Amino acid sequence: MQYKDALDYEDSLKLGEGVKFDNEKVDWTLVPFKAMEPVVRVLEHGAKKYSADNWKIVKNARHRYLAAAYRHMNAINDGEWVDDKETGGSGEPHAAHVICCMLFLLWFDMVGYKDE
Numbered sequence: 001m002q003y004k005d006a007l008d009y010e011d012s013l014k015l016g017e018g019v020k021f022d023n024e025k026v027d028w029t030l031v032p033f034k035a036m037e038p039v040v041r042v043l044e045h046g047a048k049k050y051s052a053d054n055w056k057i058v059k060n061a062r063h064r065y066l067a068a069a070y071r072h073m074n075a076i077n078d079g080e081w082v083d084d085k086e087t088g089g090s091g092e093p094h095a096a097h098v099i100c101c102m103l104f105l106l107w108f109d110m111v112g113y114k115d116e
Contacts, residue, residue, distance in 0.1 A: 038096035039103075045090040046100070055104050062108060062115050069101035 046055065058064060072083070072094040083089030083097060090097070107113075 038092045039099045042090055042092050042096045042100045045092065056107075060115055061113070062105060065101040065104045069098045069105075072097040072101070 047053075055061065055065070075083070075094045076098075081093055081095075083092055083094055085091035
Protein backbone atom coordinates (compact mmCIF):
# COMPACT_ATOMS: atom_id res chain seq x y z
CA MET A 1 0.00 0.00 0.00
CA GLN A 2 1.37 3.46 -0.94
CA TYR A 3 0.78 6.54 1.22
CA LYS A 4 0.55 10.02 -0.23
CA ASP A 5 0.68 12.10 2.94
CA ALA A 6 0.57 11.98 6.71
CA LEU A 7 -3.23 11.59 6.70
CA ASP A 8 -2.71 8.08 5.36
CA TYR A 9 -0.68 7.33 8.47
CA GLU A 10 -3.81 7.20 10.65
CA ASP A 11 -5.45 4.81 8.21
CA SER A 12 -2.37 2.61 8.21
CA LEU A 13 -2.46 2.33 11.99
CA LYS A 14 -6.05 1.10 11.79
CA LEU A 15 -4.91 -1.56 9.29
CA GLY A 16 -1.91 -2.53 11.41
CA GLU A 17 0.57 -1.51 8.70
CA GLY A 18 3.76 0.48 9.10
CA VAL A 19 4.48 3.59 7.06
CA LYS A 20 7.71 4.64 5.40
CA PHE A 21 7.73 7.70 3.15
CA ASP A 22 10.38 6.61 0.65
CA ASN A 23 8.50 6.73 -2.65
CA GLU A 24 10.65 9.56 -4.04
CA LYS A 25 14.00 8.21 -2.84
CA VAL A 26 16.62 6.57 -5.04
CA ASP A 27 16.30 2.77 -5.10
CA TRP A 28 19.88 1.57 -4.64
CA THR A 29 18.73 -2.05 -4.77
CA LEU A 30 18.68 -1.67 -8.57
CA VAL A 31 22.48 -1.40 -8.71
CA PRO A 32 24.17 -4.74 -9.48
CA PHE A 33 26.75 -4.37 -6.71
CA LYS A 34 28.50 -7.64 -7.54
CA ALA A 35 29.35 -6.15 -10.94
CA MET A 36 30.75 -3.07 -9.16
CA GLU A 37 33.46 -5.11 -7.40
CA PRO A 38 35.92 -5.04 -10.33
CA VAL A 39 35.19 -1.32 -10.72
CA VAL A 40 36.24 -0.75 -7.12
CA ARG A 41 39.36 -2.88 -7.70
CA VAL A 42 40.24 -0.64 -10.68
CA LEU A 43 39.82 2.40 -8.42
CA GLU A 44 42.09 0.74 -5.83
CA HIS A 45 44.64 -0.03 -8.54
CA GLY A 46 44.62 3.64 -9.57
CA ALA A 47 44.91 4.81 -5.97
CA LYS A 48 48.00 2.62 -5.47
CA LYS A 49 49.54 3.54 -8.82
CA TYR A 50 48.94 7.32 -8.53
CA SER A 51 47.12 8.31 -5.32
CA ALA A 52 43.55 8.24 -4.09
CA ASP A 53 41.38 10.74 -5.97
CA ASN A 54 44.27 11.74 -8.26
CA TRP A 55 41.81 11.53 -11.15
CA LYS A 56 40.11 14.68 -9.81
CA ILE A 57 43.18 16.85 -10.48
CA VAL A 58 44.45 15.52 -13.81
CA LYS A 59 44.85 18.32 -16.38
CA ASN A 60 42.63 18.08 -19.46
CA ALA A 61 40.80 15.30 -17.63
CA ARG A 62 37.66 15.13 -19.77
CA HIS A 63 39.62 14.48 -22.94
CA ARG A 64 42.07 12.10 -21.28
CA TYR A 65 39.45 9.95 -19.52
CA LEU A 66 37.28 9.83 -22.61
CA ALA A 67 40.33 8.72 -24.60
CA ALA A 68 41.12 6.09 -21.93
CA ALA A 69 37.54 4.80 -22.09
CA TYR A 70 37.84 4.48 -25.88
CA ARG A 71 41.13 2.57 -25.54
CA HIS A 72 39.51 0.10 -23.15
CA MET A 73 36.43 -0.21 -25.39
CA ASN A 74 38.70 -0.87 -28.38
CA ALA A 75 40.46 -3.60 -26.41
CA ILE A 76 37.08 -5.20 -25.70
CA ASN A 77 36.15 -4.85 -29.37
CA ASP A 78 39.39 -6.63 -30.28
CA GLY A 79 38.44 -9.52 -28.00
CA GLU A 80 40.68 -8.62 -25.06
CA TRP A 81 38.46 -8.75 -21.99
CA VAL A 82 41.03 -8.23 -19.24
CA ASP A 83 43.59 -5.44 -18.81
CA ASP A 84 46.76 -7.58 -18.90
CA LYS A 85 48.65 -7.45 -15.62
CA GLU A 86 51.77 -8.80 -17.34
CA THR A 87 52.07 -5.57 -19.35
CA GLY A 88 51.41 -3.22 -16.43
CA GLY A 89 47.62 -3.36 -16.49
CA SER A 90 45.33 -3.91 -13.54
CA GLY A 91 44.33 -7.50 -14.27
CA GLU A 92 40.70 -6.35 -14.14
CA PRO A 93 38.12 -6.34 -16.94
CA HIS A 94 38.43 -3.54 -19.49
CA ALA A 95 34.71 -2.91 -18.95
CA ALA A 96 35.47 -1.96 -15.33
CA HIS A 97 37.98 0.60 -16.60
CA VAL A 98 35.38 2.02 -18.99
CA ILE A 99 32.91 2.34 -16.11
CA CYS A 100 35.52 4.16 -13.99
CA CYS A 101 36.22 6.60 -16.81
CA MET A 102 32.52 7.24 -17.29
CA LEU A 103 32.04 7.74 -13.53
CA PHE A 104 34.82 10.31 -13.59
CA LEU A 105 33.19 12.14 -16.51
CA LEU A 106 29.81 12.04 -14.77
CA TRP A 107 31.37 13.40 -11.57
CA PHE A 108 33.04 16.23 -13.51
CA ASP A 109 29.65 17.21 -14.93
CA MET A 110 27.94 17.00 -11.55
CA VAL A 111 30.46 19.26 -9.80
CA GLY A 112 30.90 21.68 -12.69
CA TYR A 113 34.52 20.77 -13.40
CA LYS A 114 36.11 22.95 -16.08
CA ASP A 115 38.99 21.66 -18.19
CA GLU A 116 42.02 23.87 -18.39
